[in-house]
Amino acid sequence: MESLGVRLDLPLLARISKEMDTNLKALEKDIYALAGREFNIASVPQLREVLFTHLGFKPLKKTNIGGESSTDQETLETLAREPHPHVAFPQKLLEHRKIAKLKGTYVDALPLLVNPRTGRVHTSFQQTVAATGRLSSSDPNLQNIPIRSEMGGQIRQAFIAEEGWQLLSADYSQVELRLLAHFSADPTLRQAFAEGRDIHALVASRIFNVPDTAVTDNMRRVAKTVNFGVIYGISAPGLASRLNIPVAEGAAFIDAYFQKYPRVQDYQEALLKGCREQGYVSTILGRRRRIEGVRAVTSYKSRNQPEREAINMEIQGSAADLIKVAMLNIHRRLRDEKLKTRMLLQIHDELVFEVPPKEEKRVAKLVHEEMTQALADRLQVPLHVDMCAGANWQDMKEVKT
Secondary structure (H helix, E strand, C coil): CCCCCEEECHHHHHHHHHHHHHHHHHHHHHHHHHHCCCCCCCCHHHHHHHHHHHCCCCCCCECCCCCCECCCHHHHHHHCCCCCCCCHHHHHHHHHHHHHHHHHHHHCCHHHHECCCCCEECCEEECCCCCCCCCEEECCCCCCCCCCCHHHHHHHHCEECCCCCEEEEEEECCHHHHHHHHHHCCHHHHHHHHCCCCHHHHHHHHHCCCCHHHCCHHHHHHHHHHHHHHHCCCCHHHHHHHHCCCHHHHHHHHHHHHHHCHHHHHHHHHHHHHHHHHCEEECCCCCEEECCCCCCCCCCCCCCHHHHHHHHHHHHHHHHHHHHHHHHHHHHHHHHCCCCCEEEEEECCEEEEEECHHHHHHHHHHHHHHHHHCCCCCCCCCCCEEEEEECECCCCEECCC
16 A cells, blocks of 8 residues: 555645635634734744733643643634633634644645655555554555545545546444444344444434434434443543533433443443453454553543543454454455455545456455455454445545445
């Protein structure tokens, strides 16, 4: 994957860069107007003075070095949600930072990283950086492009296939929740995945005590956040912060979840007990991570960092094992069947391929088979893979196999 690289639409990136310049200049004018004066937005001391002294926002925390009032992302996000006469100021700052970061990290940087010999950008993948065993990407990091934002979508549009070829994306659906159902042996969760049900709607109906048909979009959003939060050992304050709700309400949602899915709580407690006794957590293939600091008496209401890491390790580490097995099996079949298709990228639970026209249907079937069958002999839940294809990484249509 590193040697193959990915083709880029450089003229598109140049256009996006100009558009971002225009947006940044407009935002700067708005920020200066809200501040009542011009200042260097990139200067933390000047921003701190405008934010906390001039506009009267309340400092939320101190920096680790120097003990000054922090102006980091988390602080601005909190200030942007709180009632204040100048609340538009942190909101505009966040927008400015987001665009500036995308522009500097991707839009302007990617063209400079194109290899003159191949005409492609070549990321580096590391297998021993992420503690869970996931692959990480650097120079450039292609795993942090925001998927759901409009600007992130524009950047993904710039990743293109060979002329006349297609990009094929294959993405494991809710793989970590499926692994939670497998390890916890919770019958309701397992049955839901076996029947292909909407797991977030199912959990919403249970924690809100309403019929499936009465689940609203907001209820499903809350349940989705709770579902994924459970995997990371989320606390009530953490959930409350993500959902922008009172801490007591966040605690009530977590309580309701564990009341409805007691097997999940039993599983997590057994995992922590094993980690405390053995000093490590293992993945589904036996890969170990040493973790110290798990306490003798724990509660899901007050997990410490080592306990959250232990809970997350078995799930996320096993997901890493799963996709690596799938990648190896796909690579062997592409080679053995003498196909021209190239595997280009792995982005967490997603694989991206470059496929010539005559191989599209065959490769889609091959990839689907290998991804859904990887570790099938060990798993008690079915795996589902969403597939789509198109000339670029953003504008893709669903592929049926």
